Amino acid sequence: MNPHIFRAYDIRGIAHLPKSDLLVDLNSEIIELIGKGVGTYLLRHSGPKIAIGGDNRLSTPDLKAAFTKGLLSTGCQVIDIGLSPSPLLYYATCKLGLDGGINITASHNPKEYNGIKIVGKKAHAICGEDLQEIYRIIEEEAFKVGEGSLIKRNDIFDIYIAELKSKIKLGRPVKVIVDAGNGVTGPFIPKLLRSLGCVVEELYCDLDGNFPNHPANPEEVENLAVLIRKMKNNEAEIGLGFDGDGDRIGIIDEKGNHYAADIHLFLLAKDLLGRIPGASIVFDVKVSQVIPELIRKYGGNPIMAKTGHSFIEQTMHEKGALLAGEVSGHLFFGEDYYGFDDALLAAAKTIEIISQGNNPLSAHFKEIPKTYTTPEIKIPCPDDRKFKIVEKLRDYFVSIYDCITIDGVRILFDQNTWGIIRCSNTTPNITMRFEALTKKRLGEIISIIIQEMGKYPVADISHLKSLEKKLL
Numbered sequence: 167m168n169p170h171i172f173r174a175y176d177i178r179g180i181a182h183l184p185k186s187d188l189l190v191d192l193n194s195e196i197i198e199l200i201g202k203g204v205g206t207y208l209l210r211h212s213g214p215k216i217a218i219g220g221d222n223r224l225s226t227p228d229l230k231a232a233f234t235k236g237l238l239s240t241g242c243q244v245i246d247i248g249l250s251p252s253p254l255l256y257y258a259t260c261k262l263g264l265d266g267g268i269n270i271t272a273s274h275n276p277k278e279y280n281g282i283k284i285v286g287k288k289a290h291a292i293c294g295e296d297l298q299e300i301y302r303i304i305e306e307e308a309f310k311v312g313e314g315s316l317i318k319r320n321d322i323f324d325i326y327i328a329e330l331k332s333k334i335k336l337g338r339p340v341k342v343i344v345d346a347g348n349g350v351t352g353p354f355i356p357k358l359l360r361s362l363g364c365v366v367e368e369l370y371c372d373l374d375g376n377f378p379n380h381p382a383n384p385e386e387v388e389n390l391a392v393l394i395r396k397m398k399n400n401e402a403e404i405g406l407g408f409d410g411d412g413d414r415i416g417i418i419d420e421k422g423n424h425y426a427a428d429i430h431l432f433l434l435a436k437d438l439l440g441r442i443p444g445a446s447i448v449f450d451v452k453v454s455q456v457i458p459e460l461i462r463k464y465g466g467n468p469i470m471a472k473t474g475h476s477f478i479e480q481t482m483h484e485k486g487a488l489l490a491g492e493v494s495g496h497l498f499f500g501e502d503y504y505g506f507d508d509a510l511l512a513a514a515k516t517i518e519i520i521s522q523g524n525n526p527l528s529a530h531f532k533e534i535p536k537t538y539t540t541p542e543i544k545i546p547c548p549d550d551r552k553f554k555i556v557e558k559l560r561d562y563f564v565s566i567y568d569c570i571t572i573d574g575v576r577i578l579f580d581q582n583t584w585g586i587i588r589c590s591n592t593t594p595n596i597t598m599r600f601e602a603l604t605k606k607r608l609g610e611i612i613s614i615i616i617q618e619m620g621k622y623p624v625a626d627i628s629h630l631k632s633l634e635k636k637l638l
Contacts, residue, residue, distance in 0.1 A: 330510075350410065447488070581603070
């Protein structure tokens, strides 16, 4: 078994390679062993009642069956909820009071990949060292043995819709275009939105595990090109893009403008603070500097946390926060909800906000000051070198600028001008993001980073240099 499939937040690897001689990380035999390991772990730490679901990848049915076989061999009581976006699996775990949940999915990865997302009670993420414990259980073959049980339920989404309908009330019908990228959200989100009273146009909502139209990743604007074109043609009030397993969302306004997830978080935060002044709102270290400033303006308590699903979730629970978000597109809801990331609920809440008046979506963002922000930039760097390099960069910049060091180093150059340098938790990359009030200043701070990064030739900064040339 390839140990590298046990990543920071989930288990993920190559599962399906037609007409290829490359090694497969996940086949039925391996995933049955992982099922035994996960079952043993959950029985040790949580309990026997486990939900399982899966996305529409070509390899998912076989892998899900093998994983279920592994769970049953340990004595787990398994509830199969069928085809499932990750938020629906999390919902089932919470709503049914289960001890854990499994979703077979690789989110936005190419079609050859698949993976396993694992949660414990109340849908708390099983990740990091917990995943390493599961790996050790498998390596040592320290599996529990028991007689499990399996039941199937096909009513979870109907229960989910009923709960959201009790919480979300539209002031008027809203015209929506939904781009599911041929991922698992396709059959679910149109049904939910229509039940709320929306007029829905479907784009790539048919299930296709080959993902023929574009990668199901709304963080990358180019993936939403057709949706943006439709919005520019005045076909709807809001466009929604979803990732492969429905836990991340991207939004497009009536003019075809794409909003990063941290800006989307502001819209939700402003709405929340109108009802609950003083509420705490958590966000990761990559957000725009305007976000904490605006949260304070509206009477909220902004809290910055390390990037990563588990860190956001942990901080949210520790601080009693009612809302949280990451630049990657994860949005977590704690107000009269369960605290997990749910892109379907994010869509419903955003549409509810629009429906309360006649202002277009773009008008809700008019007070956000104009800044120039890069997307996340990935600098290839070997895993065994990246942490030391970021540590040295942190020490250097801390000696010169005001910095935040909870996750790598966030350098505060001046007003609304900053840069973040941190290690990717999942890939051999150093990741960066920058923001400034002018393009020229953005280029200048990138030049400062390039000058210092030049001391570490093992890190490939060619993309950073090309960006610098475009700006200066």
